Amino acid sequence: xxxxxxxxxxxxxxxxxxxxxxxxxxxxxxxxxxxxxxxxxxxxxxxxxxxxxxxxxxxxxxxxxxxxxxxxxxxxxxxxxxxxxxxxxxxxxxxxxxxxxxxxxxxxxxxxxxxxxxxxxxxxxxxxxxxxxxxxxxxxxxxxxxxxxxxxxxxxxxxxxxxxxxxxxxxxxxxxxxxxxxxxxx
Amino acid sequence: xxxxxxxxxxxxxxxxxxxxxxxxxxxxxxxxxxxxxxxxxxxxxxxxxxxxxxxxxxxxxxxxxxxxxxxxxxxxxxxxxxxxxxxxxxxxxxxxxxxxxxxxxxxxxxxxxxxxxxxxxxxxxxxxxxxxxxxxxxxxxxxxxxxxxxxxxxxxxxxxxxxxxxxxxxxxxxxxxxxxxxxxxxxxxxxxxxxxxxxxxxxxxxxxxxxxxxxxxxxxxxxxxxxxxxxxxxxxxxxxxxxxxxxxxxxxxxxxxxxxxxxxxxxxxxxxxxxxxxxxxxxxxxxxxxxxxxxxxxxxxxxxxxxxxxxxxxxxxxxxxxxxxxxxxxxxxxxxxxxxxxxxxxxxxxxxxxxxxxxxxxxxxxxxxx
Numbered sequence: 001x002x003x004x005x006x007x008x009x010x011x012x013x014x015x016x017x018x019x020x021x022x023x024x025x026x027x028x029x030x031x032x033x034x035x036x037x038x039x040x041x042x043x044x045x046x047x048x049x050x051x052x053x054x055x056x057x058x059x060x061x062x063x064x065x066x067x068x069x070x071x072x073x074x075x076x077x078x079x080x081x082x083x084x085x086x087x088x089x090x091x092x093x094x095x096x097x098x099x100x101x102x103x104x105x106x107x108x109x110x111x112x113x114x115x116x117x118x119x120x121x122x123x124x125x126x127x128x129x130x131x132x133x134x135x136x137x138x139x140x141x142x143x144x145x146x147x148x149x150x151x152x153x154x155x156x157x158x159x160x161x162x163x164x165x166x167x168x169x170x171x172x173x174x175x176x177x178x179x180x181x182x183x184x185x186x
Numbered sequence: 187x188x189x190x191x192x193x194x195x196x197x198x199x200x201x202x203x204x205x206x207x208x209x210x211x212x213x214x215x216x217x218x219x220x221x222x223x224x225x226x227x228x229x230x231x232x233x234x235x236x237x238x239x240x241x242x243x244x245x246x247x248x249x250x251x252x253x254x255x256x257x258x259x260x261x262x263x264x265x266x267x268x269x270x271x272x273x274x275x276x277x278x279x280x281x282x283x284x285x286x287x288x289x290x291x292x293x294x295x296x297x298x299x300x301x302x303x304x305x306x307x308x309x310x311x312x313x314x315x316x317x318x319x320x321x322x323x324x325x326x327x328x329x330x331x332x333x334x335x336x337x338x339x340x341x342x343x344x345x346x347x348x349x350x351x352x353x354x355x356x357x358x359x360x361x362x363x364x365x366x367x368x369x370x371x372x373x374x375x376x377x378x379x380x381x382x383x384x385x386x387x388x389x390x391x392x393x394x395x396x397x398x399x400x401x402x403x404x405x406x407x408x409x410x411x412x413x414x415x416x417x418x419x420x421x422x423x424x425x426x427x428x429x430x431x432x433x434x435x436x437x438x439x440x441x442x443x444x445x446x447x448x449x450x451x452x453x454x455x456x457x458x459x460x461x462x463x464x465x466x467x468x469x470x471x472x473x474x475x476x477x478x479x480x481x482x483x484x485x486x487x488x489x490x491x492x493x494x495x496x497x498x499x500x501x502x503x504x505x506x507x508x509x510x511x512x513x514x515x516x517x518x519x520x521x522x523x524x525x526x527x528x529x530x531x532x533x534x535x536x537x538x539x540x541x542x543x544x545x546x547x548x549x550x551x552x553x554x555x556x
Contacts, residue, residue: 123202130206142213149214154224166227175224178547179313181277 024052026076027061028069034076040083046133066131071124074117078137081109106140114144119161208232216246216294216541220312223543234545236345243293243542250498251539252511253296254532255285267310277310288535289336292391294542297338297349305336305349307370309544316546318368321351321375332387333363339391341416346370347544348415350396352389355380363400367418370546378418383409390437392444393467397437410437410444426463426473440497443467445476447495457481460492462502477502479514479521494536508533 023035042049051057064072106114114122122141129137149157158165167175202210211219211232219242223233232238251267256276267275286306289297298306308315321336334353341348347370355362363385365378383400386408390397396413410423425435426446435448444465449458462477479502494505502514504523513526 123206126210127202127206130209138209139213142210145210146214146218149218149222152221154221157221157225163226165225167224172224178315180315181279181308181310181313 021059024048024057025059025061026072027058027063028067028072029065030069032069032072033061034072036076036079037083040079044079044082044134044136046135048132064131067128068124070121071128074121074125075128075132075134075137078113081113082136104139106143110140114141117144204228204232208238211238212242212245216242216311216543219543223312233543239542239544240345243540243544246294246540246542248498249539249541250496250503251291251537252530252534253288253537254530254534255287256532277308277313279315288537289388290338290391291537291539292338293340293347293544294540295338295347295544295546296537296539297336299336303334305351305368307338307347307349307546309542309546311541312543312545314546316370318349319374321353321366321368332385335385335388337389337391337396339394339396339415341394343394343416346415350378350389350413350415351375352385352398354384365413378413381411381420383411383422385411387436389413390439390444392439393442397444399435399437408435410446423470438495440464440476440495440502445495446473447492449481460495460504462495477514477516479523482506482512482523496536496538498538503536505536511536 022038024038024041026034026036028034038052042052051062056062067075114125117125122144126138126141126145128134129141148160152160157163207229211222214222219233223230253267267277284300284302286298286300289299289305291297294309294311296308296310298308304320305318306315307318334351336349336351338347338349340346349368349370351366351368352363353366355364362380362382364380366375367378368375385398386401387399394415396415398411399408400411401408408425410425412421412423413419414421428448430450435446438445438447440462441464446463446465448461448463450461458481460477460479460481461475463473464476466472466474492504492506494503496503500515500517502516503526504512504514506512506523509530509532511526512523514523
């Protein structure tokens with residue numbers, strides 16, 4: 001009886017300690033572990049916020065089977081940088097009003113953050129941000145992709161992103177006939 | 187690392203699930219999406235999804251569009267589009283020399299007309315256009331005709347775009363008007379019927395309904411006729427009670443609501459004013475005075491209401507003459523119109539406009555994709 005009580009108390013203290021920890025551990029699909037500030041993770045990702053609130057965070061590393069280590073490293077890097085750079089009040093209000101508020105231009109550090117990524121890493125990061133419900137990171141990565149597309153013809157977009165053209169000649173001709181109007185500058 | 191490189195050579199680099207791809211597209215402007223439609227079929231299928239198109243439309247910012255014909259070139263039909271940040275761009279169409287004008291604009295589409303009565307629907311953002319078959323009644327049309335006009339509208343429920351055409355009946359009967367409808371994607375005009383009361387002005391499209399004024403003897407006995415684009419049924423409303431309807435009144439759309447413009451004042455009296463009454467969307471009876479301002483001095487002896495009165499960016503934009511655009515700021519204490527643009531070298535018409543990727547055909551190879 002006495003022993004059991006003691007064990008229960010130990011369990012309790014361990015749980016309290018866990019709740020007090022200010023980081024969470026995330027595990028990528030290939031088994032690598034990453035530490036991220038709990039406060040930043042909850043603030044930037046709706047999915048992680050839900051997991052933290054629901055107590056489904058695993059102390060030994062929460063499994064994120066859909067995200068590779070490279071993308072997760074970038075996610076964690078972004079969260080940690082974000083935690084240091086933007087006052088939280090401004091950020092919370094911007095994430096709540098996201099659907100109605102116009103897109104806010106990326107900050108200088110966010111620009112640098114996405115500029116150093118390869119195409120593959122950038123696309124993987126978009127997928128990870130989408131999976132984790134990180135609206136701001138989606139905004140920033142998609143803004144980068146839109147800059148890469150801006151003013152480009154379909155041919156040039158295929159070249160930049162290495163996409164195979166699966167239209168037949170006839171189909172493209174059919175579309176072109178419908179596009180009777182054209183811009184002077186194109 | 188080497189493995190990664192090898193993958194990029196063998197397969198397309200863009201390996202993104204539709205979900206994430208949609209997130210990227212949601213954040214791109216319509217001009218960029220127009221090019222994306224032609225990149226590959228899987229992109230096209232995301233970009234022609236009606237739910238996506240209308241969600242994207244809802245996020246786009248409204249622009250002010252100035253439309254003009256460029257008369258320099260003979261073999262090309264060129265139109266000049268200018269937006270409120272004063273950047274201009276030109277659209278051209280080969281082997282066409284007619285001048286065109288804009289009947290109206292809806293969801294990023296322009297309903298264009300010419301002097302022969304032909305109608306073309308154009309999406310200037312994608313460059314896609316659709317020439318409608320000649321309407322049954324083709325006595326030509328003009329930008330200013332009140333008895334023969336077209337209006338493009340949208341039914342939110344069925345997500346269909348429809349062009350309505352009002353024209354006089356076969357026997358010249360000033361109390362009858364005929365109506366036909368063309369649903370984009372259908373390929374033909376349908377007769378809807380003949381109705382009592384000839385329009386005194388062109389129609390206005392507000393949220394799935396086309397409204398137009400009909401006059402019986404006096405302005406005060408005018409009716410507002412409404413054609414619901416979903417049910418294609420007619421209804422009518424009386425004008426709100428008012429001490430006097432002065433010189434003239436007309437309809438317009440401001441802030442997504444139907445508005446009545448009333449020019450007040452007598453010929454030799456004080457300066458004329460423009461009153462704008464707004465109809466509450468859930469009650470067909472309740473009109474509230476919304477804006478009131480003075481017309482400029484040169485409008486002193488003028489009876490007509492301005493053709494293009496629009497709401498954009500918190501201000502009322504009024505086109506009084508062919509080359510001038512005026513602006514009224516409701517937040518300022520002044521009741522005067524100010525000049526919004528310096529006088530342009532060419533005549534233009536003003537419209538509110540949203541860049542969109544609304545397609546003009548129903549099945550962009552969707553069948554082949556599935």
